[in-house]
Amino acid sequence: MYRCGSCQREVELAKDEPVRCPFCGYKILFKVRSSVVKRVKAR
Amino acid sequence: MEVRIFEGEGNRAKILLENANPSYANALRRAILSEVPTLAIEDVIIYENSSSLYDEILAHRLGLVPIRTDLKRFNFRDSCVCGGAGCPSCTLTLTLEEEGPKVVYSHDLKSPDPELTPVEGIPIVKLGKGQRLRLEAEAVLGKGKEHAKWQPAVVGYKYYPVIEVNDKCTACGECVAACPRDILAIEENKVVVKDIEACTLCRACAQACEEEAINVKGDPTRFIFTIESNGSLPAVEIFREACREISKKAEKMVSLL
Numbered sequence: 001m002y003r004c005g006s007c008q009r010e011v012e013l014a015k016d017e018p019v020r021c022p023f024c025g026y027k028i029l030f031k032v033r034s035s036v037v038k039r040v041k042a043r
Numbered sequence: 044m045e046v047r048i049f050e051g052e053g054n055r056a057k058i059l060l061e062n063a064n065p066s067y068a069n070a071l072r073r074a075i076l077s078e079v080p081t082l083a084i085e086d087v088i089i090y091e092n093s094s095s096l097y098d099e100i101l102a103h104r105l106g107l108v109p110i111r112t113d114l115k116r117f118n119f120r121d122s123c124v125c126g127g128a129g130c131p132s133c134t135l136t137l138t139l140e141e142e143g144p145k146v147v148y149s150h151d152l153k154s155p156d157p158e159l160t161p162v163e164g165i166p167i168v169k170l171g172k173g174q175r176l177r178l179e180a181e182a183v184l185g186k187g188k189e190h191a192k193w194q195p196a197v198v199g200y201k202y203y204p205v206i207e208v209n210d211k212c213t214a215c216g217e218c219v220a221a222c223p224r225d226i227l228a229i230e231e232n233k234v235v236v237k238d239i240e241a242c243t244l245c246r247a248c249a250q251a252c253e254e255e256a257i258n259v260k261g262d263p264t265r266f267i268f269t270i271e272s273n274g275s276l277p278a279v280e281i282f283r284e285a286c287r288e289i290s291k292k293a294e295k296m297v298s299l300l
Binding site for chain 2: 033037038039040041042043
């Protein structure tokens with residue numbers, strides 16, 4: 001679950017896999033925010 | 044003790060308390076700040092936040108937004124019938140779903156009740172293009188002593204000013220010029236007080252006088268309270284609630300004795 005820096009596609013990367021977008025070969029990927037719902041105290 | 048309301052419009056009030064002592068006035072002031080219940084956001088459930096602010100920062104800002112409160116309709120969470128589960132008599136759930144580019148304001152929070160809305164016009168966060176914010180905010184009753192977000196107003200009080208001009212006055216006008224509030228004037232060759240209640244007891248007039256003809260005192264049995272509400276409750280109601288809370292504490296004390 002990472003997002004490619006150029007083609008914006010969501011990419012799944014396994015452990016020890018090289019860090020590159022399998023679609024466009026771009027080498028900078030962003031981690032996407034977890035889908036877990038967060039409860040925060042407003043203090 | 045007598046109470047008289049000077050200005051009671053909405054969020055501002057000036058209230059006169061007579062035949063009281065300074066301890067009581069201070070107790071009222073402290074009660075207003077710490078014991079008057081108010082609604083404020085306590086829990087924020089964040090579904091989506093791609094804004095430039097961390098979840099916790101957003102939640103902190105939301106907590107500080109004043110929410111119009113109806114004290115008759117809510118219980119405290121721990122003394123509620125639902126046992127704290129979060130029912131409509133202890134919790135008000137506001138929702139927010141916005142996408143940039145725009146500024147998200149306090150009035151963008153949606154309330155299930157049109158009378159219990161957040162005070163408008165407070166910026167929460169700026170969203171850029173594509174940035175989204177989706178959350179639910181649970182507002183709950185609380186007191187200022189637990190967290191400042193529940194503080195309903197800012198308060199101050201002063202003694203009722205007493206200004207005496209004696210016969211040594213030459214009407215030289217030094218005191219009139221010295222007064223930072225311009226409450227003195229010269230009439231028929233004597234210095235006269237035009238607006239006694241605006242006096243701040245700074246004594247600039249007494250200092251300016253070379254004859255010791257003007258004397259400024261505060262009356263320690265009469266107090267002028269100035270209350271500025273944040274919008275959660277009307278100023279006069281805040282004063283009333285503070286009186287009630289002090290009364291409750293006194294009764295509790297009596298029952299314990």
